[in-house]
Amino acid sequence: MAELGFVIAMSVVTLFWALIGGVVPLFIPKGPNRGVIVTMLVLTAICCYLFWLIAILAQLNPLFGPALSTNTIWYLRYHWP
Amino acid sequence: MGDERQLSREAAVTYRCVRRYEAGQPDTQQRGVQRNSGGRQATMGSMFRSEEVCLVQLFLQSGSAYNCVSELGELGLVEFRDLNPNVNAFQRKFVGEVRRCEELEKTFTFLEQEINRSLSPPLHGPLPPPCPTPLAPQPRELITIEEESERLARELKEVSRNRDSLRAQLTQLCQYRGVLTRTHSLTASQAPPPVLESQGLFDNRQDVHLSFVAGVVHPWKVPSFERLLWRACRGYIIVDFREMEDPLQHPGTGEMVQWTVFLISYWGDQIGQKVKKICDCFRTQTFAYPESTAEREEILQGLEGRIEDIKSVLSQTEAFLQQLLMRAVAVLPQWKVRVQKCKAVQMVLNLCSPSVTDKCLIAEAWCPVAKLPELQSALREGGRKSGSGVDSFYNRLPSSTPPPTLFPLNSFTAGFQNIVDAYGVASYREVNPAVYTIITFPFLFAV
Numbered sequence: 001m002a003e004l005g006f007v008i009a010m011s012v013v014t015l016f017w018a019l020i021g022g023v024v025p026l027f028i029p030k031g032p033n034r035g036v037i038v039t040m041l042v043l044t045a046i047c048c049y050l051f052w053l054i055a056i057l058a059q060l061n062p063l064f065g066p067a068l069s070t071n072t073i074w075y076l077r078y079h080w081p
Numbered sequence: 082m083g084d085e086r087q088l089s090r091e092a093a094v095t096y097r098c099v100r101r102y103e104a105g106q107p108d109t110q111q112r113g114v115q116r117n118s119g120g121r122q123a124t125m126g127s128m129f130r131s132e133e134v135c136l137v138q139l140f141l142q143s144g145s146a147y148n149c150v151s152e153l154g155e156l157g158l159v160e161f162r163d164l165n166p167n168v169n170a171f172q173r174k175f176v177g178e179v180r181r182c183e184e185l186e187k188t189f190t191f192l193e194q195e196i197n198r199s200l201s202p203p204l205h206g207p208l209p210p211p212c213p214t215p216l217a218p219q220p221r222e223l224i225t226i227e228e229e230s231e232r233l234a235r236e237l238k239e240v241s242r243n244r245d246s247l248r249a250q251l252t253q254l255c256q257y258r259g260v261l262t263r264t265h266s267l268t269a270s271q272a273p274p275p276v277l278e279s280q281g282l283f284d285n286r287q288d289v290h291l292s293f294v295a296g297v298v299h300p301w302k303v304p305s306f307e308r309l310l311w312r313a314c315r316g317y318i319i320v321d322f323r324e325m326e327d328p329l330q331h332p333g334t335g336e337m338v339q340w341t342v343f344l345i346s347y348w349g350d351q352i353g354q355k356v357k358k359i360c361d362c363f364r365t366q367t368f369a370y371p372e373s374t375a376e377r378e379e380i381l382q383g384l385e386g387r388i389e390d391i392k393s394v395l396s397q398t399e400a401f402l403q404q405l406l407m408r409a410v411a412v413l414p415q416w417k418v419r420v421q422k423c424k425a426v427q428m429v430l431n432l433c434s435p436s437v438t439d440k441c442l443i444a445e446a447w448c449p450v451a452k453l454p455e456l457q458s459a460l461r462e463g464g465r466k467s468g469s470g471v472d473s474f475y476n477r478l479p480s481s482t483p484p485p486t487l488f489p490l491n492s493f494t495a496g497f498q499n500i501v502d503a504y505g506v507a508s509y510r511e512v513n514p515a516v517y518t519i520i521t522f523p524f525l526f527a528v
Binding site: 051 | 127128129489491494516517519520521524528
């Protein structure tokens with residue numbers, strides 16, 4: 001279990017897109033456009049979830065931090081609480 | 082009874098002939114674009130694959146062929162195949178009708194031009210299409226449209242011509258009046274000097290009589306006009322230019338121009354001829370200039386009277402012209418749509434092949450399988466409208482070439498289908514990528 005912040009964010013977003021992609025299509029009324037609307041919902045959910053997932057996973061364990069100047073490091077260490 | 086047996090015999094004969102036409106039809110990759118003048122309908126059937134389409138052979142009774150095709154066109158159901166590919170456009174059966182419709186369309190373009198030119202207040206944008214959309218006209222109605230449109234076009238041409246000539250006359254009279262009023266001050270001030278000069282400088286000359294040429298010239302030509310006059314008649318003339326107060330209409334182009342009045346006073350005949358030639362060259366309008374004040378007053382009064390007369394006649398002509406134009410605006414959209422539909426139906430009838438005994442026309446069309454009942458009812462409706470006893474019917478044929486692809490679309494999905502079609506149209510019953518591009522296309526290109 002990694003830090004709580006990450007777990008919460010991950011589960012909330014996954015749940016959100018799963019609802020949109022899996023639950024809402026069941027409630028689309030029958031009609032000539034039902035197939036198209038369901039396809040649109042599922043595709044939107046997949047594309048947007050994937051986009052978000054890749055972004056957050058790529059930034060989870062960075063190889064190096066931000067490049068700071070010496071003055072900034074000293075300031076951060078001694079002047080910030 | 083006898084008719085139907087005869088028709089079915091024809092069906093057997095033509096079925097053999099029809100197989101000849103099946104080879105070499107290049108509409109494998111073609112979309113189900115209906116050549117009739119109906120619109121596309123969003124129907125049942127899914128967009129994921131194209132609809133099932135079958136080849137039907139229509140046997141249209143000669144009398145009710147026009148109405149049947151018109152009904153099919155209104156519904157936008159089918160795509161007709163060309164059964165006479167070897168016949169060129171001028172040898173087809175209904176080419177006379179098509180030509181009639183084209184003549185009518187020419188008359189309509191003329192009417193539209195006149196409307197755009199002369200209607201006041203001018204129309205904002207093109208004429209609105211009629212609603213509800215009218216149906217294709219029956220032959221009698223087409224004759225009525227022909228007669229009325231010709232009459233209207235003829236009257237419009239005449240009235241237009243009259244009005245243009247009246248306007249030109251009015252412009253001329255106004256110019257003359259402007260010349261007389263503007264140059265009055267000039268001649269009044271010029272009167273003494275020639276008397277003095279003739280005594281002093283021109284004693285030896287024969288003609289000391291001062292002649293005038295007065296007229297109007299286009300203001301853009303004034304500098305070059307003045308320069309040419311000076312170069313040609315160096316010093317023997319006096320030229321004066323005055324602007325007119327109100328702009329008048331240029332007879333050729335119809336735009337408002339503020340004409341410049343000029344008055345040339347010269348001595349001698351030869352100079353006079355030179356001056357007149359130069360005036361002609363610059364396409365000025367010259368008028369007879371009165372010498373004495375009394376003459377001038379008389380001419381001015383006559384001019385005013387004539388101007389008033391022409392103005393009243395012109396206003397009446399304009400009113401009549403506007404009436405005609407309003408009538409044209411009221412009927413033109415309907416006529417245009419009806420003639421367009423008639424022409425489309427005739428062109429489709431040209432695609433059919435006449436049967437051996439000439440009692441019916443045979444047409445081949447691609448029709449979605451789900452719409453076959455509608456096809457039958459459309460044929461029945463067409464037969465009923467033309468009042469024939471025998472119904473037209475259809476016969477399903479097996480086809481060797483794959484049918485065209487037909488997607489049921491609405492205005493939202495049509496855009497994406499068009500984008501995908503630009504890359505290539507899906508073949509019959511292939512998976513349609515357009516459904517997925519509704520999301521992925523904006524995602525890839527917009528996000």
